[in-house]
Amino acid sequence: DAGVTQSPTHLIKTRGQQVTLRCSPISGHKSVSWYQQVLGQGPQFIFQYYEKEERGRGNFPDRFSARQFPNYSSELNVNALLLGDSALYLCASSPRGGEAFFGQGTRLTVV
Amino acid sequence: AQSVTQPDIHITVSEGASLELRCNYSYGATPYLFWYVQSPGQGLQLLLKYFSGDTLVQGIKGFEAEFKRSQSSFNLRKPSVHWSDAAEYFCAVGVFYNQGGKLIFGQGTELSVKP
Numbered sequence: 001d002a003g004v005t006q007s008p009t010h011l012i013k014t015r016g017q018q019v020t021l022r023c024s025p026i027s028g029h030k031s032v033s034w035y036q037q038v039l040g041q042g043p044q045f046i047f048q049y050y051e052k053e054e055r056g057r058g059n060f061p062d063r064f065s066a067r068q069f070p071n072y073s074s075e076l077n078v079n080a081l082l083l084g085d086s087a088l089y090l091c092a093s094s095p096r097g098g099e100a101f102f103g104q105g106t107r108l109t110v111v
Numbered sequence: 112a113q114s115v116t117q118p119d120i121h122i123t124v125s126e127g128a129s130l131e132l133r134c135n136y137s138y139g140a141t142p143y144l145f146w147y148v149q150s151p152g153q154g155l156q157l158l159l160k161y162f163s164g165d166t167l168v169q170g171i172k173g174f175e176a177e178f179k180r181s182q183s184s185f186n187l188r189k190p191s192v193h194w195s196d197a198a199e200y201f202c203a204v205g206v207f208y209n210q211g212g213k214l215i216f217g218q219g220t221e222l223s224v225k226p
Contacts, residue, residue: 004154031210031211031212033213033214035214040218041218041219042115042201042203042216042217042218042219043155043201043214043216044216045213045214045215048211048212048213050210050211051210055208055210055211055212056211056212056213058213088152090154090155092155092214094212096210099145099157099160099205100157100214101157102147102154102155102156103154104153104154105152105153105154107152
């Protein structure tokens with residue numbers, strides 16, 4: 001079975017631009033979560049979605065938004081990019097919002 | 112507030128030696144605890160988890176962890192380290208609610224293995 005897949009794997013953006021990151025969960029998993037991992041730190045929770053509804057939100061500005069589609073895939077959008085948004089963005093899926101299985105991440109560099 | 116502390120930022124051990132990585136948590140109720148491993152530039156792989164029951168849990172790759180409520184700890188151990196164990200290790204506490212939840216991670220411990 002395929003694990004959690006994220007795309008793209010790497011991308012470079014300029015300050016002020018917008019970016020969309022994509023995630024496909026493990027088949028049968030209805031919950032998707034997003035985490036930001038800045039270099040040298042542990043992942044920080046951004047959002048969690050279950051059955052297309054937002055179930056949790058971390059302490060991130062409104063520039064960050066997400067959504068979940070009927071097939072349970074998800075997108076994370078970040079507007080007005082700042083240098084500090086450079087990080088590894090991790091998507092995790094779970095059956096109901098418990099134990100999480102992570103994808104390989106998207107490395108975002110803002111220049 | 113919930114939090115996780117990993118006191119050791121970097122640990123170096125010799126191949127074949129034993130390993131213990133420390134993790135302390137702060138959580139008001141019975142915690143759900145996890146250890147993940149991350150190779151450079153990669154995602155997180157679940158090593159083991161504690162939800163309830165036996166306080167000594169076994170995981171993949173020969174790792175085990177012991178939950179000690181009195182010490183608010185969930186230390187990771189391995190009796191004999193292999194060079195391939197070199198990676199970053201993260202302890203996390205799960206905060207779960209109806210159809211929702213999140214993981215709160217520690218800062219991580221980087222493990223280096225000497226030949």
